[in-house]
Amino acid sequence: MIKIFTVIGARPQFIKASVVSKAIQQASSIKETILHTGQHFDKNMSDIFFNQLGIPKPSIKLNVNGGNHGQMTGRMLIEIEEALLHEKPDRVLVYGDTNSTLAGALAAAKLNIPVAHVEAGLRSFNNQMPEEINRILTDRLSDVLFCPTELAVKNLRDEGIDKTSKKVFKSGDVMQDAALFFSRELDSEISNSGDGNFVLATLHRAENTDNPKRLASLVRGLNRVHKHVSPVVLPLHPRTKKLIQKQGLSLDVDIIDPVGYFEMLNLLRRCQLVLTDSGGVQKEAFFFNKACVTMRDQTEWVELIDIGANELVGADEELLFLAAKSSLGRYVEDDDNLYGGGTAAKRIVRQLLD
Known part of the structure; x- marks a missing residue:
């Protein structure tokens, strides 16, 4: 049994995790523990998403919100580390580019727990954005990188990450999985x-x-x-x-x-x-x-x-x-199937099993 420890804390992460968690539930050999940092604390920005998306309620819920980036990330790091020491997972799974993402990846890396990053390889090339710093550092700390697009794979290749022991996969975008799945309902x-x-x-x-x-x-x-x-x-x-x-x-x-x-x-x-x-x-x-x-x-x-x-x-x-x-009113086409067509979550779970 593989023990996956998922760290989420913000609205987009709830959505991404919803489809991956559903795919994990279909894999009998994976047990997932979810930690919610509390980064989004308003009821409409947090609890409602768990209810609507059918995400398993977090086993661990912190209350880390507000304050500067350093304060928030530092408080998360302390509490996530304690949770990891208690849970002893085989791998930590993080999403996107928030303070929760970086804190989860850093806490795991310090304890020598492998990290998988969903939505790896994205770059705005603007280091004034806190999210850009979070992305770059999380990619460096992760050993498995799930890229939503070919351009994201190229960004990692240009940074030399594909020449290390890290494993880079073009998984497609789990946000498209979620949009396609839930729009039917x-x-x-x-x-x-x-x-x-x-x-x-x-x-x-x-x-x-x-x-x-x-x-x-x-x-x-x-x-x-x-x-x-x-x-x-x-x-x-x-x-x-x-x-x-x-x-x-x-x-x-x-x-x-x-x-x-x-x-x-x-x-x-x-x-x-x-x-x-x-x-x-x-x-x-x-x-x-x-x-x-x-x-x-x-x-x-x-x-x-x-x-x-x-x-x-x-x-x-x-x-x-x-x-x-x-x-206004302009219709745009997805002629090149840019984001994988709704199969990203299954690809991610398959690679986690491997």
Whole structure:
């Protein structure tokens, strides 16, 4: 029996883990223990995802949230190490690029426990992004690297990782597995009423929300899109809401509370366009054939830029407005099966067994 210890802590990781955990449950020779760091602590950003996605409730739940990156990562590292010493797993499984990802990988590596990294090899080539540091370090600490795309494999090859004892696999993207699997359940789970005449937006990344100039510019841009292009629906992250209020900004769009994964898929399926600074939402828009405008200076999903499905506008109010105006209602195709077609989780579990 192989003992897998999974570390998750943020919304995108819950979604990724849901499909891999389902595949693990079908493998009789793997036992999985899940640790939730508590990085996302709002009920709508955490518990609801476990309920909707059918992820086994975490055996271990920490309460590490808030504080600076170093404080958060350090507190996680201490508590994850204690859990690993108690559980004694054969391997630690981490996802993505959050502080939870790095803390899980570092705690395991210090105890000489092998680490597998799902979503390895992504690079924005911007070391100002905390996520970029987390990605690079986690890839260095991992011995098995599951890459979602060929470009991610190439990034690791360019860094010389494939010439070490590490094992690099192109697994496909588990986010596409989740989108395809759960979208089949949308009609029976939630209402699909409404004409879909809206733009879906998300805004939460620290590089935008913690920079007063960038946040003000993006708020103005979203207001212009809402007024002159199409109504903007924005599930607002609690932290973003506080920062907007603190800065005295007026966000004149249709604000809703953070939503569960099924509701988000429904919004993605019905909307006319996606505006986001999220990494995962860029891909989810693509999975539903929607054009995306990304409010960041760089993205790790370069292939979506290359095929014209996604456009970077930074925090420029005018560029955001013009891009939204030109891409509203545009349909994008997945001609090259960029992300594996929904089989990534099975490939990952097969390699874990090997």
